Amino acid sequence: MDFYSILFWVLSVLAVGCALGVILSRNPVHSVLCLILTFFAISGHYILMNAQFLAIVNIIVYAGAIMVLFLFVIMLMNLNADVEPQKGHLIQLAGVVSGGILFLVILTAVKDVKNQSMEMPTTPIGLIENLGKELFHKYTLPFEISSVLFLSAMIGAVIIGKKDPAAAHAEN
Amino acid sequence: MPVSSTHYLFLSLLLFSIGIMGTLTRRNAVIIFMCIELMLNAVNLLLVAFSRMYADVNAQLFVFFIMVVAAAEVAVGLAIIVMMYRKVQSVDINILNRLKH
The missing domain is CATH 1.20.5 (Single alpha-helices involved in coiled-coils or other helix-helix interfaces)
Incomplete structure (x- = not known):
């Protein structure tokens, strides 16, 4: 395993684990913190794919601005695990099953797509200069x-x- | 096994499905909103992976615009949730079924 693969797997496990933490945590503040970690992991993926500008914007806009807004709203409402409303077990099971079915359906639809390695020579398209030129021309x-x-x-x-x-x- | 575009496809599909499950299983409006953000980010990740695969700038600019729209959406959506909390002292979405009657 090379360096790129190790980083990919570490970031993927972090992203999926924290995403599960968002939906499983009873305390809304813990959910917000897990979501911030997920966004950091996704930013790491952007850096791996040589999209530096988007990685920085993701951290500033999502982890920095949007999640702080969520945190403010949760603290304003004084939400915690005690007042957290819960759905019935049957409805929760139905939600998980429908999500899993959606996952399986799209998985079978895309499993035969062309498999292309991501480790091609680095192109500078993710740098701010190229993105800015394209943004303000096209x-x-x-x-x-x-x-x-x-x-x-x-x-x-x-x-x-x-x-x-x-x-x-x-x-x- | 070298990392390929299929890995990114599966990763963003997994994140998107987790977002769907969270939206369907939770009753707290703020958490449902966060799960929608998670789904938007899964799509962003896939767009960046395709941008790298085809060496195309347009996909990254689409991600940029998705982030812009998401930021605007969060501002309005959280304002609506705060207004709802002021009216009914709760963020439970089951209370909102009063809109039906």
């Missing part, structure tokens, strides 16, 4: 539209999240 319009999406999401989040004026008035 994808200028989607880039601008995504800025509008962000603005509308921000305004929407503020409007949804702020207190109802009538309720706030009634409290005073």
